[in-house]
Amino acid sequence: MEAAGQDHTVPQPMPFRHRVHSGGAPARLACATCHRETGTGGHSMSLPPAQVCMGCHRTVAREKPAIATLAAAARNRRRIAWEPVWFRPEFVRFSHHTHRASACAVCHGPVAERDALWREVETNMKFCRVCHEQNGARIEGGTCHAER
Ligand code: HEC
Ligand code: HEC
Ligand code: HEC
Numbered sequence: 001m002e003a004a005g006q007d008h009t010v011p012q013p014m015p016f017r018h019r020v021h022s023g024g025a026p027a028r029l030a031c032a033t034c035h036r037e038t039g040t041g042g043h044s045m046s047l048p049p050a051q052v053c054m055g056c057h058r059t060v061a062r063e064k065p066a067i068a069t070l071a072a073a074a075r076n077r078r079r080i081a082w083e084p085v086w087f088r089p090e091f092v093r094f095s096h097h098t099h100r101a102s103a104c105a106v107c108h109g110p111v112a113e114r115d116a117l118w119r120e121v122e123t124n125m126k127f128c129r130v131c132h133e134q135n136g137a138r139i140e141g142g143t144c145h146a147e148r
């Protein structure tokens with residue numbers, strides 16, 4: 001059963017399901033198979049290129065329309081235009097690398113159980129501040145907000 005917030009799932013260009021790929025049967029891929037630290041200092045997380053998907057989908061479910069689209073994207077080295085679910089305003093400093101000691105689920109919820117994602121954890125300023133206070137991490141001016 002899904003939590004109430006599933007009404008807010010973000011529409012994606014194809015029905016990719018974390019539950020099927022990362023949650024256990026039929027596939028139990030580690031998050032890092034598809035998401036890696038990227039950008040300056042590992043600040044961001046990458047989204048997987050279609051070639052990663054084709055490792056399995058060359059054979060798995062190849063008759064399905066979404067997989068044909070995926071195969072064409074991989075052939076042409078074209079990115080699938082995934083819609084962002086989590087994002088932050090330009091002036092907020094945030095680095096995945098700095099937070100690598102925290103489980104992904106703390107900020108993103110139980111992604112591996114989901115058929116589709118929504119912003120089920122609101123990573124707003126209050127959320128950031130509460131955890132920083134609990135862990136003795138810095139909160140004073142300039143830590144999380146760029147100088148303007
Ligand atoms: C470890 C192998 C594996 C990898 C890698 C993989 N998949 Fe899958 N995928 C599966 C399996 C198994 C299924 C379930 C097949 C079924 O239900 O017939 C599936 C199902 C799907 C479906 C559902 C098709 C449908 O219409 O029901 C989509 C869409 C999909 N995968 C997209 C992707 C994308 C996008 C990637 C890369 C980001 C990816 N897959 C990577 C194994 C994989
Ligand atoms: C087979 C590849 C694959 C695996 C394994 C995988 N993901 Fe993903 N992930 C994707 C794709 C494709 C998207 C974009 C579509 C979507 O949002 O559902 C995505 C989206 C996300 C997003 C939302 C990104 C945004 O734009 O805000 C988060 C968070 C995420 N994944 C976390 C995880 C976590 C945590 C795990 C391990 C439990 C995991 N993923 C395993 C392929 C994968
Ligand atoms: C401390 C909170 C936190 C943790 C822990 C965290 N994330 Fe994120 N994640 C965010 C925030 C905030 C964003 C949106 C802002 C950004 O992208 O910089 C985000 C964005 C993303 C995105 C979208 C791509 C991007 O960089 O914009 C993916 C994919 C993602 N996270 C995956 C993961 C995975 C996988 C893990 C665990 C290895 C993880 N995150 C751990 C807070 C977190």
Ligand code: HEC
Nearest residue numbers: 092093094098102106123127128131132135137138143144
């Ligand atoms: C799960 C707890 C947790 C959450 C949630 C969290 N943080 Fe952090 N954050 C930490 C800890 C612990 C550190 C200190 C890490 C270190 O020094 O190695 C830190 C460090 C930082 C730093 C680096 C500070 C410096 O010394 O340069 C920034 C910037 C930051 N966090 C921003 C954010 C933002 C923005 C959010 C919300 C989107 C957020 N954090 C959410 C625990 C958290």
